[in-house]
Amino acid sequence: MNTQSLLLFVLSAVILPLVIHAKPEGAQRDGGNARQPPSIEQVFARLDADASGGISVDEAEGPLEGHFDQIDADGSGEITGAELKASRAKRFERGMEMRDRIKAADADGNGAISNNEANEAGLDKLIEHFDKIDSDGDGEITKQELKGLSEKRR
Numbered sequence: 530m531n532t533q534s535l536l537l538f539v540l541s542a543v544i545l546p547l548v549i550h551a552k553p554e555g556a557q558r559d560g561g562n563a564r565q566p567p568s569i570e571q572v573f574a575r576l577d578a579d580a581s582g583g584i585s586v587d588e589a590e591g592p593l594e595g596h597f598d599q600i601d602a603d604g605s606g607e608i609t610g611a612e613l614k615a616s617r618a619k620r621f622e623r624g625m626e627m628r629d630r631i632k633a634a635d636a637d638g639n640g641a642i643s644n645n646e647a648n649e650a651g652l653d654k655l656i657e658h659f660d661k662i663d664s665d666g667d668g669e670i671t672k673q674e675l676k677g678l679s680e681k682r683r
């Protein structure tokens with residue numbers, strides 16, 4: 530079991546819910562394999578109903594609606610392509626930081642994170658949901674358990 534794989538699955542569990550609602554109509558996930566998130570152009574084609582070049586509060590759906598004020602950095606009331614791109618870059622950066630924190634948390638190098646390791650590393654969200662993620666109840670979160678969580682969320 531590879532620590533880097535474990536980290537990638539944690540990132541998937543964090544990022545996938547945000548992009549699922551922004552996929553083009555009719556798009557499917559094939560066989561549980563996550564594809565690339567929709568392009569910014571695809572998101573705008575789907576959500577920019579009035580073709581204004583921005584996504585208003587009324588047009589926003591799912592995660593864009595829930596995080597509208599954070600994505601609309603200039604407070605204009607519309608999310609622009611540049612703001613959505615910047616938001617995605619910021620989320621990717623945070624995901625990479627989280628991956629590094631989880632990798633560092635695996636103090637014994639066994640490819641799994643124990644509750645103690647998560648606690649020592651200050652991974653509060655992981656600790657908060659530890660029992661849900663640790664589906665076999667063995668006291669460690671494995672790559673397979675994170676994958677199962679990610680699949681459940683889809």
